[in-house]
Amino acid sequence: MANFTLKVNGTTHQVEVEDDTPLLWVLRDHLNLVGTKFSCGIAQCGACTVHLNGNAIFSCVTPVSSIGNSEVTTIEGLSQDGDHPVQKAWEEVDVAQCGYCQAGQIMTAAAFLEQNPSPTLEEIDNAMNRNICRCGTYHKIREAVAAAAKSK
């Protein structure tokens, strides 16, 4: 066990966990931030996507010991009141079916649009292809990312 100081959603947290504990489980089991989801655990589906210094990463394979001073942003911290342009677009387009993957989808989309504010549809497809939606809401995801890009 070791002590780690983590900056998550603008707040500093102390946790005592094993070095190899993935950020996902620190968030979910130790910081009670359960909006970040577990699904595959091997960086294949993107349900666990969070931002590390603004970049979308798979938190399920990111050991807590590798975070250091980096800023972690989770779905809970993406905006104050769920009103980030991507979240609003997700609501407007009414994207979700079961909804379980959507926090990860939103985090992938938000980081992508930060880096590419006016993407083509093909660029959207390439960016969002890393997240799986088992319900098959892909058409709506694509539509919502395009809508969020326009609204920004």
Next chain:
Amino acid sequence: MKTQTGTSRRDFLKIAGTTAGGLVIGFNWFSCDSPKMEVLSTEQILAQAKSFNSFLSISPTGDVVIFSPNPELGQNIKTSFPMVVAEELEADWEKVRVVQANLDPEKYERQLTGGSGAMPHSWERLRKAGATAKFLLVAAAAQTWKVPATEITVSKGMISHEGSGKKGHFGEFVAVATTLTAPEEVTLKDKKDFTIIGTPVKNVDAKEMYSGKPMYGLDFQREGMQYAMIQRAPFGMKLVSVDDSAARAVAGVTNVVTFGSSVAVVGTSTWPLLKAKKLLKVNYEPDGVVESTTDHDRLFTELMAKGKAEVKRKDGDVAAAFKSAAKIVTAEYQCPFLAHSPMEPENFFAHVQGDKVELVGPTQTPDRARQETAALLGIPPENVSVAITRLGGGFGRRLRADYVVEAVEVSRAIKAPVKVTWSREDELTGGAYRPAVRYRFEAALDATGTMIGYKLRGVGMNAGNTTRETNFPTGAVDHVLIETIEHVSSITTNAWRAPITNFLAYAEQSFLDEVALAVGKDPVDFRLELLNRAKTKPVGELGYDVDRMLGVVKMAKDKSNWGKNPSVKQGFSVYFSHKSYVAQVADIEMAGGVPTLKKITAVTDCGLVVNPTGANHQVRGGIVDGMGHAMYTNLTFEAGVPKQRNFDSYRLIRLKEVPEIETHFVDSGFDPTGLGEPALPPTGGAIANAIFAATGRRLRSQPFIEQKEFSDIQLQIKRG
């Protein structure tokens, strides 16, 4: 429309004493700012609100609380059910709050998600629930204002009397209304006056989902709760011994317990358990037949040739028809086992305390969870409470209660509240699968190309009846023989979205294509010819409404511009399942000799569309699901263990692999039927038939990408 309210009076009286409650986020429902999942009693949830019936309560401020009984797994029932209640109530949708009801079989007759059956079952009940409350509110207003009830109008939560100019919101009349006697009969609205039903009302959980609020089973936590993960035996094997010393040495592991052939590692958080489970040294020995996929392939061949078949349907004289045939077409089709792979892995919270159990989690069948728990512990079912979280997908996996009972076993053993979580590897290897099936079709045709004989024989691995013997084209063919053969396997199988038809439809619709083309007929014309035959001179039992099927076939032909553009190669498919009719056309364009799947056009008759957004979701989602598993997904076994253990080898369809999907709905005037499943079955057939039209390659097994016929096709998928 006049209708009997039946049980409304009884419900009305009974509700006051019940405490079944529901699951909410945040202690105060109307402020909703505390990020905690709470299982609350009805009284706590309602605060000052008063109940009219099992579904509906209204607060003095006019806020409407609607309990949604059925588990929500993405089929949108938590939005569409309340829409129906609110419609008849004439509520202001902005003032409606929806609460997921806990299990209460006395209040709710069919509290499960499966078979696309919720809406057809509850449509009239929900309407009556809303209409009865509206009647009582109007009666209360009439009494208060001393005016005739017939002169009162209701709109958007406001009650008005034009003559006196009096006006008030629902909340003002709740106290009086809930003391009145509910009528035996109520008048339901004319469908043309609907203002909520038929509109694209947004998902009631949207805000919470998109801001990461806890709402799924995996998010549930309780003070003092332990975490557990379980090592399960391969199929056909049983536990002999376990060395858990290395697992126990992992920091954060508090216990290891064994029950049956399962070994549970218990701890204070999830990560130590994922590590510890890999350190268990477990010995198994065969307990029955240990099977591999090669055994299944051999069994399919043996059983197809000489298995003991159960006859499901026999019309006319099949032997004579095939003897007199001018042409016979034969083909075999096969599909693999599949896992359900919901994005949220199986999990459940259980707390056994003496002879009482509290359960919280994602289940499609809360009553089954209760019954199996009660049976395991030998306690009365009513001692088991079940709170239903939102489900991160289900696809049939959560119809079973195996993962609930496991949590009960662990809680009993460690005498503490526990949440059992499955890893993805657990989900894929310890599952309950869509059964592998092989079909053989034979068609006898006369000299004019009319199908006079039709034979279907299915062999399934724990599949039950592999056929649907009243399916089209039965009823349209004089001589029919339909048989099924069961192999009892050690591999657990279970309903998987659109059970049996998820593959049977592909096989039937591909085979019909083969038959049409063998006699030089257009595949759509061939189906129309058969349907007209079923309409004018039906043979035996008809399991489908010929006119409704004709309706979707004709509209799909029209909307897809069937056969009109020579550079677009098209595949057709039509299917009736779960009370709805869906026809689909897949378009493949040849670009420089490369086939590109561009579009799927879907025409659906599910009766009245309650929520167009939800309906579109279900149709497109069903098509993506049907396409993904037909194209890419395989699950093979080696000595009782699946070889595909996670999403790196168990391939699910991704965003770039879906074509444009155009949806249309037939305005058939029927009451709404289910839509969680019916759009999935036709998809594989439409795509396979289009691939044949484009390339001449007939795909008779799934997944397509692993077939040798497909290996050099280089199919591209592009939208728009």
